[in-house]
Amino acid sequence: xxxxxxxxxxxxxxxxxxxxxxxxxxxxxxxxxxxxxxxxxxxxxxxxxxxxxxxxxxxxxxxxxxxxxxxxxxxxxxx
Numbered sequence: 302x303x304x305x306x307x308x309x310x311x312x313x314x315x316x317x318x319x320x321x322x323x324x325x326x327x328x329x330x331x332x333x334x335x336x337x338x339x340x341x342x343x344x345x346x347x348x349x350x351x352x353x354x355x356x357x358x359x360x361x362x363x364x365x366x367x368x369x370x371x372x373x374x375x376x377x378x379x380x
Contacts, residue, residue: 311346
C-alpha cells in the first residue's frame with residue numbers, strides 16, 4: 302500500500318493481504334500521520350495503477366516498511 306503524509310512524502314507499507322493497516326502503529330513508527338494515496342497519486346509516484354504496484358518501493362525512491370510478521374516466512378509471495 303502506498304501512503305502519504307501531509308507534506309506529500311510517500312511510503313510503501315507491505316502487509317499481508319489478510320491484514321488491515323493500523324494507522325496508529327504507522328504513526329508511531331513514522332512519527333507522522335499518513336493516509337492512503339489515491340489512484341492518481343499512486344499512478345504519479347509509481348507509474349503503476351493501484352493493485353499492480355510491486356512491493357519494491359525502493360524502485361520508486363519510496364521508503365518501504367514491511368510488517369514484521371511477514372519475515373517469519375522464507376519467501377514472500379506477491380502477484
